[in-house]
Amino acid sequence: MSHGLLSAAWTLWRTSLRQDRRKAVTALVLVVAGAAAWPLVAIMLRVLFDAANTGRPVAASLAGVAVAALLIAGLTLSHFAHIAYFELSELDVLHLHQELMAATNGSPGTAHFEQTDLADKVTVLEEDIEQLRVGLQAVLTGVGLAVAMALTTAVLAWLNPLLLLLPLVAVPPLLAGRWAERRVDRSREATAESTRRALGLFRLATTAAAGKELRAFGLEQEVRRRHRALWQDSTRRLWRTQGGASLIRMAGQLAFTAGYIAAVLLILRDAVAGRRGIGDVILVIAIAAQVNQQVAAAVGVLQDLQRLRSVYQRFDEVHALVGAAGPDHGRRTPAGAAAPDDGRHLLVRAAGPDDGGRPAPPAAVLPARLRDGIRLVDVTLRYPGAEQPAISGLDLHLPAGATVAVVGDNGAGKTTLVKLVCGLLRPTSGRILVDGVDLADLPLPAWRARIAAGFQDFVRFELPARQTVGVGDLPRLDDEPAVRTALDRAGAGDLVGDLEAGLDTPLGRSWTDGAELSGGQWQKLALGRAFMRDDPLLVLLDEPAAALDAEAEHALFERYRLQTRRIAAGTGAVSVFVSHRFSTVAVADLIVVLADGRVAEIGRHTDLVRAGGRYAEMFDLHARAYR
Secondary structure, three states: OOOOHHHHHHHHHHHHHHHOHHHHHHHHHHHHHHHHHHHHHHHHHHHHHHHHHOOOHHHHHHHHHHHHHHHHHHHHHHHHHHHHHHHHHHHHHHHHHHHHHHHHOOOOOOHHHHOHHHHHHHHHHHHHHHHHHHHHHHHHHHHHHHHHHHHHHHHHHHHOHHHHHHHHOOHHHHHHHHHHHHHHHHHHHHOHHHHHHHHHHHHHHOOHHHHHHHHHOOOHHHHHHHHHHHHHHHHHHHHHHHHHHHHHHHHHHHHHHHHHHHHHHHHHHHHHOOOOOHHHHHHHHHHHHHHHHHHHHHHHHHHHHHHHHHHHHHHHHHHHHHHHHOOOOOOOOOOOOOOOOOOOOOOOOOOOOOOOOOOOOOOOOOOOOOOOEEEEEEEEEOOOOOOOOOEEEEEEEEEOOOEEEEEEOOOOOHHHHHHHHHOOOOOOEEEEEEOOEEHHHOOHHHHHOOEEEEOOOOOOOOOEHHHHHHHHHHHHOOOHHHHHHHHHHOOOOOHHHHOOOHHHOEEOOOOOOOEOOOHHHHHHHHHHHHOOOOOOOEEEEEOOOOOOOHHHHHHHHHHHHHHHHHHHHHHOOEEEEEOOOHHHHOOOOEEEEEEOOEEEEEEOHHHHHHHOOHHHHHHHHHHHHOO
16 A cells, blocks of 8 residues: 555544544644634735725724734744644654554564565664654644645635736645655665664674674774764765755745746736735735745645655555565454454555455464474475575474474574474475474464573563563563572572562663673573473473583583473473583484484484484584593
């Protein structure tokens, strides 16, 4: 769906009404009244001068009072309106930020984050949303301008029908402004990559985590040099486009100026011939000047509305890219039910597999306990833009109740396998079966609720310590006994005693008095988060001990084995862990060796060592490193 200027303005107005109807209507009334005051000023000036010229002092005095009152209204009402709509504008920006968060997380998977097109559009959207603090002002001003232009047109028609041509000469500057804004918008899209990379370098140079390597390798000046080069490239291209756009707008304004001069000369000619009074001359000068101001304001409003339209169009494009990266198979709508849409915007969501007027099939029922386990059948996964698939024709059975270790060189497909069984990625081809049921047919939120996961690139949730762990099972976010149990399972129970306020300690620098933890402490909390759920069907640990020393890792995996046995006894859960440390891999019930996205070997530790293949070679290299 292509958004027009009016539909974009209507969308923002509806959003503002939902924020605060009273303030929105008050602002609209004040802006319209203020805009209408100026044409009325011109009319009353005509009355004033004609009354003074014909010796009618009372009429002249009343007209003077009216002019003063209308001038006050025209000068002040817009300022009072600003008080009403300023807060609404802030709330509108907050709403659009939330919309962007919802849009980029509108898919159950993460494949769309691999697309550079999406990253570029999000970069431009982040900038546009901040500039749209004037979006509501543009909408209100546009309504006021429409009322003022209607009054102005009526006055021009009354003075001389030929003056109705004056608004027509306003068309060139309007078209020129629209053309210029489109050129600028295309330029911003074209420079989005340079801007995004420059912002990435800025964040790198201002982040404490990166500070160590920047200084160790003497990269401070190099990062600044590259940041400056990227920013200058982006700025240079934008300024070149802005210069051309300014010339286009100037040409449009010159066309209107010629019409303005012609209108004044037409009325002056009638006045000299005795067909018009001095009041009419004053009226046409004032009205023509107002038309000029109205056109200039309309060009500015048009630019703001075009940016607003671009924002909504890019939102649609973001939704389309997210939808194209993988259908939202986790949010099916039962037959006869309404789609989950709160109507807060006019964004178009990408079509899912159940569109086209056909009722969605009912989602399969998630088993309470696994009997067979998880099977990958001829699974292939190719990332967007990649020449080779990350996983290719993978056939693998992860038995119920088993502890499965996944090993392989970097790039072998280990993390991709983890994302696939989590449902974060959809296979390009092939199927993933949970006890014989295709994962695509299962309700994804319910499947996710039965997964316990710890990742190498874990998130450092800057929350109170209790909630940093508790988010691993959101319904028990503040359940202190559950949090302490999870930390004990992760071998991190002693960490609470090191925190100044225990589990109430705020963590991270976003808090004024937040505690800053070491990498190992953050990882222990992440592991505690992974053990919050009591009855998962799938336990995933992807390089869970990367920030831990060997002793701590050994203790972790001893606890991990105990926990997985307990969970497997209750739910038949499959436990999968990825690790480069073969001392922990050896205890697994089943070891999967990946190479180039395929299963190179599979079996128990003793069998794989005896076979003398790739696993035996890697195990021997690892063992020699510790001798």
